[in-house]
Amino acid sequence: xxxxxxxxxxxxxxxxxxxxxxxxxxxxxxxxxxxxxxxxxxxxxxxxxxxxxxxxxxxxxxxxxxxxxxxxxxxxxxxxxxxxxxxxxxxxxxxxxxxxxxxxxxxxxxxxxxxxxxxxxxxxxxxxxxxxxxxxxxxxxxxxxxxxxxxxxxxxxxxxxxxxxxxxxxxxxxxxxxxxxxxxxxxxxxxxxxxxxxxxxxxxxxxxxxxxxxxxxxxxxxxxxxxxxxxxxxxxxxxxxxxxxxxxxxxxxxxxxxxxxxxxxxxxxxxxxxxxxxxxxxxxxxxxxxxxxxxxxxxxxxxxxxxxxxxxxxxxxxxxxxxxxxxxxxxxxxxxxxxxxxxxxxxxxxxxxxxxxxxxxxxxxxxxxxxxxxxxxxxxxxxxxxxxxxxxxxxxxxxxxxxxxxxxxxxxxxxxxxxxxxxxxxxxxxxxxxxxxxxxxxxxxxxxxxxxxxxxxxxxxxxxxxxxxxxxxxxxxxxxxxxxxxxxxxxxxxxxxxxxxxxxxxxxxxxxxxxxxxxxxxxxxxxxxxxxxxxxxxxxxxxxxxxxxxxxxxxxxxxxxxxxxxxxxxxxxxxxxxxxxxxxxxxxxxxxxxxxxxxxxxxxxxxxxxxxxxx
DNA sequence: AGTACATGCAGGTCC
DNA sequence: GACCTGCATGTACTA
Numbered sequence: 001x002x003x004x005x006x007x008x009x010x011x012x013x014x015x016x017x018x019x020x021x022x023x024x025x026x027x028x029x030x031x032x033x034x035x036x037x038x039x040x041x042x043x044x045x046x047x048x049x050x051x052x053x054x055x056x057x058x059x060x061x062x063x064x065x066x067x068x069x070x071x072x073x074x075x076x077x078x079x080x081x082x083x084x085x086x087x088x089x090x091x092x093x094x095x096x097x098x099x100x101x102x103x104x105x106x107x108x109x110x111x112x113x114x115x116x117x118x119x120x121x122x123x124x125x126x127x128x129x130x131x132x133x134x135x136x137x138x139x140x141x142x143x144x145x146x147x148x149x150x151x152x153x154x155x156x157x158x159x160x161x162x163x164x165x166x167x168x169x170x171x172x173x174x175x176x177x178x179x180x181x182x183x184x185x186x187x188x189x190x191x192x193x194x195x196x197x198x199x200x201x202x203x204x205x206x207x208x209x210x211x212x213x214x215x216x217x218x219x220x221x222x223x224x225x226x227x228x229x230x231x232x233x234x235x236x237x238x239x240x241x242x243x244x245x246x247x248x249x250x251x252x253x254x255x256x257x258x259x260x261x262x263x264x265x266x267x268x269x270x271x272x273x274x275x276x277x278x279x280x281x282x283x284x285x286x287x288x289x290x291x292x293x294x295x296x297x298x299x300x301x302x303x304x305x306x307x308x309x310x311x312x313x314x315x316x317x318x319x320x321x322x323x324x325x326x327x328x329x330x331x332x333x334x335x336x337x338x339x340x341x342x343x344x345x346x347x348x349x350x351x352x353x354x355x356x357x358x359x360x361x362x363x364x365x366x367x368x369x370x371x372x373x374x375x376x377x378x379x380x381x382x383x384x385x386x387x388x389x390x391x392x393x394x395x396x397x398x399x400x401x402x403x404x405x406x407x408x409x410x411x412x413x414x415x416x417x418x419x420x421x422x423x424x425x426x427x428x429x430x431x432x433x434x435x436x437x438x439x440x441x442x443x444x445x446x447x448x449x450x451x452x453x454x455x456x457x458x459x460x461x462x463x464x465x466x467x468x469x470x471x472x473x474x475x476x477x478x479x480x481x482x483x484x485x486x487x488x489x490x491x492x493x494x495x496x497x498x499x500x501x502x503x504x505x506x507x508x509x510x511x512x513x514x515x516x517x518x519x520x521x522x523x524x525x526x527x528x529x530x531x532x533x534x535x536x537x538x539x540x541x542x543x544x545x546x547x548x549x550x551x552x553x554x555x556x557x558x559x560x561x562x563x564x565x566x567x568x569x570x571x572x573x574x575x576x577x578x579x580x581x582x583x584x585x586x587x588x589x590x591x592x593x594x595x596x597x598x599x600x601x602x603x604x605x606x607x608x609x610x611x612x613x614x615x
Numbered sequence: 616a617g618t619a620c621a622t623g624c625a626g627g628t629c630c
Numbered sequence: 631g632a633c634c635t636g637c638a639t640g641t642a643c644t645a
Contacts, residue, residue: 484619519637521620524618
């Protein structure tokens with residue numbers, strides 16, 4: 001990496017003031033020499049460029065490790081300390097074949113290996129600090145958002161880092177990590193903006209990790225590939241791209257490939273690589289990796305934003321929302337407000353570019369979070385009992401083990417459960433319906449969300465999914481639900497009138513009161529979700545899109561999201577045929593339903609379901 | 616043959 | 631007449 005590269009633009013952070021929770025109340029200057037970001041060793045700008053994962057005290061981790069007592073004894077945040085990772089060597093890494101220690105080769109002057117543990121001591125991480133910060137914060141919104149951040153801040157940085165390492169061990173090498181460098185000014189700016197607090201460090205750590213991940217992916221995408229990367233991607237689109245696009249070569253940080261950039265792109269541009277074309281309208285974005293269809297919607301350093309992007313989860317937890325806050329300039333103005341947070345991790349603007357309407361966007365996001373919190377609190381109170389009952393019926397036909405193994409998907413931002421989260425995610429098995437590897441929404445959720453660490457505020461259990469038919473998105477306002485899944489995961493219905501189920505739209509947090517019922521049909525039943533018209537319209541769902549229904553294990557409520565999966569409408573193409581005309585043709589026998597046009601049940605045929613443009 | 620499900624459509628209700 | 635409700639039927643798929 002070239003030392004001149006600016007990973008974090010200084011003006012990446014100015015708008016943080018819009019998010020009080022991210023603004024440091026007492027800006028101070030960071031002493032770069034004492035951060036975990038140590039000077040680059042190779043470039044002419046070494047004095048202003050710092051290598052991630054290198055260590056304070058002049059750069060040798062061993063030196064750090066020799067001072068744990070001193071570090072631990074520090075009772076207050078040291079102005080000299082900006083250790084992001086905390087005390088990693090507390091963690092047992094022995095079970096992980098990709099141990100972080102392997103990141104650091106013995107003999108390298110800037111590595112941090114000592115008997116298999118990474119010893120980057122967090123001298124500043126004092127429990128009292130968070131409390132002090134919390135008490136010194138304002139009230140109202142600030143407090144509320146602060147609480148959100150506290151959840152994140154309570155995470156051990158080391159754990160977060162290790163989780164991240166594990167999640168990316170297949171794609172990001174030790175060499176990659178070693179090559180990460182941060183410009184001093186960036187760190188100083190981050191220090192000022194994010195605060196030299198636990199929050200700030202966590203923020204910075206996450207920003208860096210996210211950037212690394214995305215930057216790495218960008219390089220992968222831009223790089224001509226070999227076939228040696230067969231690591232399964234958690235969720236690939238099925239665009240008719242070259243194999244190279246889907247099997248990018250390992251990232252070579254020393255590459256001189258101009259397309260990959262011999263130098264790191266700016267952070268913002270780096271975020272741009274995450275631009276996928278998965279249309280995920282107003283819903284969540286559990287897809288951890290970009291899904292470019294060859295024609296990437298990202299053009300680094302030129303046209304930064306493609307309108308085809310609509311991808312990121314606005315309801316994602318503090319991590320992403322903080323990223324959105326910390327990197328507000330990533331939000332294109334046309335997507336401010338409701339969709340502002342959807343561009344978390346998908347910056348569209350480069351350093352130095354300012355986004356009009358940014359303040360309104362961040363305020364909007366803040367409002368939404370607050371509203372969501374209020375709703376959650378309320379719903380939790382009112383529905384907990386009721387839904388406990390529902391959930392007890394959720395899997396009447398499954399043994400507890402089988403049910404858990406099949407369908408549990410966890411998100412949590414709980415610090416204490418991050419490790420557990422990974423464990424749970426790794427042990428779960430997607431249901432049969434999710435076996436299709438590419439476009440299964442459930443597979444997307446379970447695989448990618450766990451890899452990306454998508455941190456919704458809930459523990460969501462996948463219940464069912466349904467590819468929407470014309471009749472589902474028509475004017476009837478009812479969606480036929482797959483019988484087996486409905487009977488398995490939704491409350492048992494005694495009367496045909498069914499029951500009313502409030503469904504919270506994950507994308508908008510709006511609660512839709514839907515009716516779950518059945519019709520007698522051929523000595524059997526057809527299960528329906530009624531009053532879905534508004535939901536469908538508000539999400540712009542059309543035939544071929546799908547819905548996914550979850551239950552929130554914590555609150556016991558039901559949650560729904562609509563996922564748009566469509567190709568751009570092309571004149572004359574069957575997929576572009578007007579739905580009504582299509583239906584009309586069918587009605588008149590001009591077009592027979594069947595064959596590839598038929599998608600039964602939960603199966604998602606991916607032929608024309610590649611993620612793309614919508615609305 | 617049995618099942619699931621997409622949707623046609625008849626009958627009722629509303630404006 | 632438009633819309634709603636709910637049943638019936640046709641089709642695809644599976645055992």
